[in-house]
Amino acid sequence: xxxxxxxxxxxxxxxxxxxxxxxxxxxxxxxxxxxxxxxxxxxxxxxxxxxxxxxxxxxxxxxxxxxxxxxxxxxxxxxxxxxxxxxxxxxxxxxxxxxxxxxxxxxxxxxxxxxxxxxxxxxxxxxxxxxxxxxxxxxxxxxxxxxxxxxxxxxxxxxxxxxxxxxxxxxxxxxxxxxxxxxxxxxxxxxxxxxxxxxxxxxxxxxxxxxxxxxxxxxxxxxxxxxxxxxxxxxxxxxxxxxxxxxxxxxxxxxxxxxxxxxxxxxxxxxxxxxxxxxxxxxxxxxxxxxxxxxxxxxxxx
Numbered sequence: 001x002x003x004x005x006x007x008x009x010x011x012x013x014x015x016x017x018x019x020x021x022x023x024x025x026x027x028x029x030x031x032x033x034x035x036x037x038x039x040x041x042x043x044x045x046x047x048x049x050x051x052x053x054x055x056x057x058x059x060x061x062x063x064x065x066x067x068x069x070x071x072x073x074x075x076x077x078x079x080x081x082x083x084x085x086x087x088x089x090x091x092x093x094x095x096x097x098x099x100x101x102x103x104x105x106x107x108x109x110x111x112x113x114x115x116x117x118x119x120x121x122x123x124x125x126x127x128x129x130x131x132x133x134x135x136x137x138x139x140x141x142x143x144x145x146x147x148x149x150x151x152x153x154x155x156x157x158x159x160x161x162x163x164x165x166x167x168x169x170x171x172x173x174x175x176x177x178x179x180x181x182x183x184x185x186x187x188x189x190x191x192x193x194x195x196x197x198x199x200x201x202x203x204x205x206x207x208x209x210x211x212x213x214x215x216x217x218x219x220x221x222x223x224x225x226x227x228x229x230x231x232x233x234x235x236x237x238x239x240x241x242x243x244x245x246x247x248x249x250x251x252x253x254x255x256x257x258x259x260x261x262x263x264x265x266x267x268x269x270x271x272x273x274x275x276x277x278x279x280x281x282x283x284x285x286x287x288x289x290x291x292x293x294x295x296x297x298x299x300x301x302x
Contacts, residue, residue: 015056018069020078026069028285031094035066035122040083040090042074047106048089054109055091058116065120082284082293093119096131096165099198099284130156134165141169146176164190164197171203175210183207198284205281212238213245226255233259233266237274244278253278253292261299272296 018026018038027036039055041048052070059068073080073088083092083099092102093115101119122131137152150173156166167190174183184207190200215238216222222239226232236259244252256278259271275296279289 013067014059014064015068015070018071018076020071020076023071023079024285027094028097030067031097033123034064035119036094037066037068037116037119038092038094039068039070040073040080040085040088040092041070042072042088044074045088051089051091051106051112054107054112055116058109058113061113062116062120065123066116078290079285082290091115093122095119095122096134097283098165100164130160130163130166134163134169137166137169137173141173141176144176146173149173150177162191162194164194164199167194168197168199168203171200172206175203175206180207180210180214183210202281202283205277208277209241209244209281212241216242216245219243219246231262233263233271237270240274240278244281249278249282249286249288250291253288253295257292257295257299260296264299 016026027038030036037055037059039048039052041052056068059066071080073085080090083090087104089106090102090104092099094100100122101115103115107115133152133156137149137156140146140149140152150170153166153170153173156163157170160166167186171183171187174180174186183203187200187204187207194200217238219239219242222235222242225235226239229235236255240252240255240259243249243255253275256271256275259266260275264272275292279292282289
């Protein structure tokens with residue numbers, strides 16, 4: 001029996017106490033096969049004591065179609081920070097390694113049950129087929145077969161017109177094909193109900209960065225200019241855009257961090273704004289993002 005006010009997770013595979021160290025295994029990797037709900041909570045949080053038992057009960061009732069990872073943000077602040085958890089309780093649902101849904105605050109049991117059931121349905125047989133197709137298309141894109149990937153993502157959208165991951169994949173395919181106009185047109189044509197999905201927000205940032213890179217100039221020339229004029233912040237921003245377009249996101253972040261370190265107020269904080277745009281374009285758990293955010297915090301609070 002789960003008692004109201006209990007915050008510790010029951011033992012077993014369905015519900016576990018998670019940590020920052022185990023996040024990649026327990027959440028990102030595990031969600032490749034089963035939807036994972038992550039409950040960010042803290043012992044002192046009153047609403048957490050209401051939400052926790054209710055969501056545990058709903059996950060248990062789902063019979064293994066979804067799993068729950070409970071993370072104490074006081075003891076494990078890293079991923080809560082990377083996912084921009086502003087208040088607790090905050091709940092995220094992950095599937096195929098990506099956040100796909102979530103909410104903040106305590107909800108009535110009926111809404112919690114509906115949320116858990118919605119997330120559990122992502123792992124259904126039909127959805128698994130689409131998930132496999134998305135994974136295959138992602139692999140094509142990673143291997144440079146952007147045109148083939150685009151065809152696969154388009155076929156998935158014929159089956160599921162509101163599939164945010166397929167929409168984002170189709171946009172990424174046209175970015176890879178250097179057809180930014182078509183990429184933007186596809187993004188603008190996404191159904192309203194998925195327009196704020198994190199996957200689509202990420203590709204919107206990728207389009208913006210790609211457009212900036214078009215006019216940025218060759219990396220070698222920009223690097224020489226920055227070395228000759230270390231305080232030329234526009235050149236650093238252009239160099240960052242060119243580096244990101246060339247696939248070197250880590251170096252792109254480093255250039256923006258250096259610009260921010262030298263003059264954080266330049267052009268109304270343009271370097272910081274560009275950093276956040278680049279972070280948005282990458283997966284939240286990408287080491288480049290995690291390290292970049294940590295370095296930015298060190299500069300701000302130095």
